Amino acid sequence: MAQLVGVMTTSHVPSIGVAMDTGLTFDPYWKPLFDGYGPAKDFVRDLAPDITIVVYNDHGLEIFLDRVPTFGVAAAPEYVSGDEGWGPRNIPAFKGDPAFSWHLIEHLVAQEFDLTMYQELQVDHGFTVPMSIAFGGRSGEIAAWPTRVVPINVNCIQYPLPQPRRCFKFGQAIRRAIDAYPGHERVMILGTGGMSHQLQGERAGFMQPAFDRMFLDQFAPNPQALIDLPLGTYMKEAGHEGAELIMWLVARGAMNADINEVYRHYHVSASLTAAGLGCYVNA
Amino acid sequence: MAQLVGVMTTSHVPSIGVAMDTGLTFDPYWKPLFDGYGPAKDFVRDLAPDITIVVYNDHGLEIFLDRVPTFGVAAAPEYVSGDEGWGPRNIPAFKGDPAFSWHLIEHLVAQEFDLTMYQELQVDHGFTVPMSIAFGGRSGEIAAWPTRVVPINVNCIQYPLPQPRRCFKFGQAIRRAIDAYPGHERVMILGTGGMSHQLQGERAGFMQPAFDRMFLDQFAPNPQALIDLPLGTYMKEAGHEGAELIMWLVARGAMNADINEVYRHYHVSASLTAAGLGCYVNA
Amino acid sequence: MESLTDQIEADKAIARTLPGTYLFDGTRAQMNFALNKMGMSLKHAANRRAFKADERGYCQQYGLDDATTALVLARDWIGMVHAGGNIFFIYKIASVDPLTMQHLGAQQNGLSLEDFRAKLNAYRQS
Amino acid sequence: MESLTDQIEADKAIARTLPGTYLFDGTRAQMNFALNKMGMSLKHAANRRAFKADERGYCQQYGLDDATTALVLARDWIGMVHAGGNIFFIYKIASVDPLTMQHLGAQQNGLSLEDFRAKLNAYRQS
Ligand SMILES: [Fe+3]
Ligand SMILES: [Fe+3]
Numbered sequence: 001m002a003q004l005v006g007v008m009t010t011s012h013v014p015s016i017g018v019a020m021d022t023g024l025t026f027d028p029y030w031k032p033l034f035d036g037y038g039p040a041k042d043f044v045r046d047l048a049p050d051i052t053i054v055v056y057n058d059h060g061l062e063i064f065l066d067r068v069p070t071f072g073v074a075a076a077p078e079y080v081s082g083d084e085g086w087g088p089r090n091i092p093a094f095k096g097d098p099a100f101s102w103h104l105i106e107h108l109v110a111q112e113f114d115l116t117m118y119q120e121l122q123v124d125h126g127f128t129v130p131m132s133i134a135f136g137g138r139s140g141e142i143a144a145w146p147t148r149v150v151p152i153n154v155n156c157i158q159y160p161l162p163q164p165r166r167c168f169k170f171g172q173a174i175r176r177a178i179d180a181y182p183g184h185e186r187v188m189i190l191g192t193g194g195m196s197h198q199l200q201g202e203r204a205g206f207m208q209p210a211f212d213r214m215f216l217d218q219f220a221p222n223p224q225a226l227i228d229l230p231l232g233t234y235m236k237e238a239g240h241e242g243a244e245l246i247m248w249l250v251a252r253g254a255m256n257a258d259i260n261e262v263y264r265h266y267h268v269s270a271s272l273t274a275a276g277l278g279c280y281v282n283a
Numbered sequence: 284m285a286q287l288v289g290v291m292t293t294s295h296v297p298s299i300g301v302a303m304d305t306g307l308t309f310d311p312y313w314k315p316l317f318d319g320y321g322p323a324k325d326f327v328r329d330l331a332p333d334i335t336i337v338v339y340n341d342h343g344l345e346i347f348l349d350r351v352p353t354f355g356v357a358a359a360p361e362y363v364s365g366d367e368g369w370g371p372r373n374i375p376a377f378k379g380d381p382a383f384s385w386h387l388i389e390h391l392v393a394q395e396f397d398l399t400m401y402q403e404l405q406v407d408h409g410f411t412v413p414m415s416i417a418f419g420g421r422s423g424e425i426a427a428w429p430t431r432v433v434p435i436n437v438n439c440i441q442y443p444l445p446q447p448r449r450c451f452k453f454g455q456a457i458r459r460a461i462d463a464y465p466g467h468e469r470v471m472i473l474g475t476g477g478m479s480h481q482l483q484g485e486r487a488g489f490m491q492p493a494f495d496r497m498f499l500d501q502f503a504p505n506p507q508a509l510i511d512l513p514l515g516t517y518m519k520e521a522g523h524e525g526a527e528l529i530m531w532l533v534a535r536g537a538m539n540a541d542i543n544e545v546y547r548h549y550h551v552s553a554s555l556t557a558a559g560l561g562c563y564v565n566a
Numbered sequence: 567m568e569s570l571t572d573q574i575e576a577d578k579a580i581a582r583t584l585p586g587t588y589l590f591d592g593t594r595a596q597m598n599f600a601l602n603k604m605g606m607s608l609k610h611a612a613n614r615r616a617f618k619a620d621e622r623g624y625c626q627q628y629g630l631d632d633a634t635t636a637l638v639l640a641r642d643w644i645g646m647v648h649a650g651g652n653i654f655f656i657y658k659i660a661s662v663d664p665l666t667m668q669h670l671g672a673q674q675n676g677l678s679l680e681d682f683r684a685k686l687n688a689y690r691q692s
Numbered sequence: 693m694e695s696l697t698d699q700i701e702a703d704k705a706i707a708r709t710l711p712g713t714y715l716f717d718g719t720r721a722q723m724n725f726a727l728n729k730m731g732m733s734l735k736h737a738a739n740r741r742a743f744k745a746d747e748r749g750y751c752q753q754y755g756l757d758d759a760t761t762a763l764v765l766a767r768d769w770i771g772m773v774h775a776g777g778n779i780f781f782i783y784k785i786a787s788v789d790p791l792t793m794q795h796l797g798a799q800q801n802g803l804s805l806e807d808f809r810a811k812l813n814a815y816r817q818s
Contacts, residue, residue: 015792060780064732065721067404069352070397075592085734085784102592106574109443112452114353114397117441117592119599157780158400159704159717160392169395180571200779202712202770204797205808207815230699232706240713241779268815272797298666343654347606348595358718368608368658385718389700400718402725440654442578442591463697483653485586485644487671488682490689513573515580523587524653551689555671 002100002181004282006047006262007255008040009191009219009248010133011275012056014125017089020132020140033275036265037133043262043279044134049188051097052134052147053104053174055250056126056192057156060084068158069116071170073108074151075101082122089128091140097148100181104150107177113170123151130192133277147188156193156244161231167246168227171253178254191251193244195266197273200240207274211237212266215245216276220261223252241273248278258283285383285464287565289330289545290538291323292474292502292531293416294558295339297408300372303415303423316558319548320416326545326562327417332471334380335417335430336387336457338533339409339475340439343367351441352399354453356391357434358384365405372411374423380431383464387433390460396453406434413475416560430471439476439527444514450529451510454536461537474534476527478549480556483523490557494520495549498528499559503544506535524556531561541566586674590652597650601638604628605655614662641665644674712800716778723776727764730754731781740788767791770800 016033019025025034061082063069075098081089105117132140135147152174155161162170171189178187195212198204215238218225226249234243252259263279299316302308308317344365346352358381364372388400415423418430435457438444445453454472461470478495481487498521501508509532517526546562568576581589588594604625607613617624625635637645638659646656653670660670672682694702707715714720730751733739743750751761763771764785772782779796786796798808 060732060778060784061735064781065725065728065778066402067352067355067399069350069399070392072350075596083735083737085740085787086790087737098592098596105592106443107570109353109445110570110574112446112449114445114449116350116352116399118350119595120349157716157778158721159707159715160389160700162392162397163395166395166397176570180569182571198713199783199793199797200716200773200800201714202800202802203710204712204800205812207812209815230703230706232703235707235713235715236710240707240710240715269812272793272812274815343606343652343658344609347655348599348602348652358722360722366609366611368614368661369664370611381718381722388718390696393696393700402721440590440652441595442581442589443574459696463695465697481587482657482667482671483590483647483674484588485674485676486584487586487674488686490686492689513577513580515577518581518587518589519584523581523584523589552686555667555686557689 002178002183002185002187004175004178004254005049005186005188007189007191007251007280008044008134008278009251010130010277011194011270011273012126012129012192013270013273013275015271017125017129017132020136021089023139025139033267033270034138036267036277039263040134040265040277040279044188047188048186049147050185051100051150052188052190053150053152054127054130054190054192055152055154055247056130057244057247058153059124059126059157061124062122063157065158068155070155070162071113072116072118072153073101073105074118074121075105076119076121079121079123079149079151081128082124084124091128091132092142092144094123094145094149097150100185101150103181104174104177107180108173111173111176113173121151126192127151130190134190154247154250161243161246163231164227164229164246164249167249168223168253171250175254189251189254191248193247194238194242195245195274195276196238196242198239198241199272205272206239207269208237209268209274212274212276216264216266216278219248219252219278220259220280223249255280256282285461285466285468285470287458287461287537288332288469288471290472290474290534290563291327291417291561292534293413293560294477294553294556295409295412295475296553296556296558298554300408300412300415303419304372306422308422316550316553317421319550319560322546323417323548323560323562327471330471331469332430333468334383334433335471335473336433336435337410337413337473337475338435338437338530339413340527340530341436342407342409342440344407345405348441351438353438353445354396355399355401355436356384356388357401357404358388359402359404362404362406362432362434364411365407367407374411374415375425375427377406377414377428377432380433383468384433386464387457387460390463391456394456394459396456404434409475410434413473417473437530437533444526444529446514447510447512447529447532450532451506451536454533457533458537472534472537474531476530477521477525478528478557478559479521479525481522481524482555488555489522490552491520492551492557495557495559499547499549499561502531502535502561503542503563506532538563539565588647594650598634600629601634601646601649601651602655604630605658608658608662617662643670647674714773720776724760726755727760727772727775727777728781730756731784734784734788743788769796773800
């Protein structure tokens with residue numbers, strides 16, 4: 001069977017992508033953030049995943065308000081960085097794994113998750129920035145991705161978002177599907193989004209490091225405390241867009257009850273976003 | 284609270300729409316089918332629903348294989364008949380009820396159904412033909428629809444389809460949402476699709492009246508027997524496309540355990556499809 | 567205890583072993599995406615006109631391989647199904663002619679339209 | 693026992709009572725669909741060029757009302773949010789100029805860019 005070898009969680013912010021793509025990672029503003037990514041890159045390199053499941057949300061590249069899916073799983077042979085309005089990122093295309101994706105889809109629908117199934121999908125900064133952080137060099141540079149990918153998108157733009165509890169269960173179901181895959185692939189999950197940030201309204205720029213630190217403290221030993229929080233509380237404590245933290249809960253749900261935190265980094269801020277990162281393995 | 288006043292279930296076939304729209308309903312081939320619709324029209328007229336929830340599947344009008352949702356609920360102000368390849372049907376537009384639709388969406392996502400939410404949607408024969416059967420005159424003719432509508436689509440074109448069990452639970456969740464609506468609307472559910480038919484492969488034209496009659500016999504008193512059948516069995520006994528019967532199970536799930544069958548009609552065949560219809564009320 | 571995978575495979579196996587049936591799952595959905603996409607495009611009247619004006623060119627524009635293009639030009643429905651066509655998308659090709667689903671059913675069965683209709687009508691006795 | 697509706701309403705009430713926050717639920721999603729659709733269209737470079745060439749005409753083409761068109765022309769981000777704009781779709785309008793999310797944050801706060809950046813940087817102490 002395939003094996004879940006580890007999880008990395010990280011914020012995703014367009015300007016982190018811009019900093020990487022325009023050579024600003026040694027700039028005084030950005031250096032503390034990128035310095036903090038080093039050990040995570042080592043962690044991911046040592047995990048050497050054959051397949052990386054990226055749990056992210058689309059921010060208006062592929063999903064508009066005419067049709068918003070709660071959960072989507074993609075099964076395309078390839079995914080490219082799309083144009084969100086400021087041109088696509090100049091990065092290599094991502095190779096998919098349709099056989100693994102369809103296995104996931106079949107096992108998730110059988111477990112009563114009402115997915116949208118994609119055979120064509122472009123990916124936005126929510127996907128590409130975490131991939132560059134995880135797999136790219138100091139400035140995100142990379143000639144070819146050393147892993148196949150499965151994009152899984154979660155609705156974070158239009159209420160009702162899926163409940164934290166549902167996201168955690170979704171992760172549990174993903175894990176069952178990984179364990180049931182008849183291959184020997186090493187699988188990593190990249191949980192993205194958050195931490196505290198708000199982009200819209202007079203409250204734009206709101207962050208709350210105390211809440212983020214609580215979230216990071218509870219994530220490994222006591223996820224139940226995080227699952228029990230209502231979405232409204234996420235929006236209150238982490239900002240209207242900080243509710244993206246539900247995607248970290250998908251990744252947590254896929255892990256064992258007991259996990260070890262290998263590395264943590266927290267930096268305020270990347271533009272309007274409090275940038276957190278964690279590396280975890282099953283205990 | 285709003286009230287579920289009744290359910291009608293019916294097959295949906297493009298050629299039934301063509302027969303209505305081209306004045307063929309008194310033609311010897313079509314007359315027995317349309318004669319059978321009469322009592323159902325009376326049933327629906329007496330129910331006088333303010334809102335009709337139409338559970339149907341899209342057949343390549345709005346949904347292509349690039350992006351297939353398992354369950355979708357629409358919240359548009361209006362829905363028009365779309366062009367499936369032979370021109371749109373010349374029928375009035377359907378008025379939506381966004382407030383009711385959003386209530387449904389919020390209550391379904393809270394019950395862990397991972398919906399796709401639509402704010403723009405055209406409807407195909409899967410939706411329009413049952414509406415004409417239920418609300419139109421002898422030949423489907425109608426000047427304006429006497430009900431607001433909520434389209435709910437269910438994936439019936441790409442495996443994995445949702446399991447029969449999941450469809451029934453979806454119906455149960457829809458019922459809870461109807462009961463929780465703070466209005467006095469009379470709500471009808473129109474469950475569409477089936478009965479036995481197969482369109483693709485050398486087995487095209489397959490029908491199985493014995494299975495359909497069993498399904499109709501069990502539908503009211505013993506839906507559990509139908510829920511327990513795997514999807515593969517539906518495809519075997521009712522044909523590859525006959526698995527659309529899962530949408531009848533959504534409607535059944537929304538009703539009480541005890542229901543009364545008010546009317547039943549079964550006609551073999553409308554083109555390649557065994558055409559069944561049922562009218563039900565809670566006991 | 568039967569595993570989740572066993573349940574899924576058992577379910578698919580029923581449909582996969584039916585004669586003349588091609589379970590439209592992920593495997594088939596990938597098989598000829600271009601053909602189905604071309605069919606889907608014909609929901610637009612302007613595209614139907616373009617297809618009629620130059621069927622071969624239209625197929626090439628949608629990236630169909632030569633074998634699939636030949637099936638489209640020959641209106642070989644069962645061939646298209648074997649090649650990964652989904653009935654709802656290839657039916658849009660038929661609608662251009664226009665042909666009905668009965669024509670597609672007859673051709674897939676290797677029957678004349680008349681014989682296929684007789685076969686359908688025979689169910690009335692059952 | 694708290695009903696499902698009570699739970700949903702309680703959840704939304706938290707977000708709805710936050711100062712300077714506009715829960716993007718169905719009510720807001722309906723409020724100005726045209727504005728968000730226009731913003732979404734700017735993911736295509738050709739549309740960005742068309743917008744730049746004639747902003748007012750472009751807004752009219754997407755069915756924006758006069759009040760909303762005025763907000764777009766004035767780059768009044770907080771006005772657009774109040775009018776039902778979703779930040780991810782109106783951000784595509786900003787990207788044409790180009791402005792960054794910091795510009796939008798500053799304007800929504802009624803601050804200069806410099807003061808807004810100072811506000812963000814102040815979180816480093818916490
Ligand atoms: Fe995000
Ligand atoms: Fe159908």
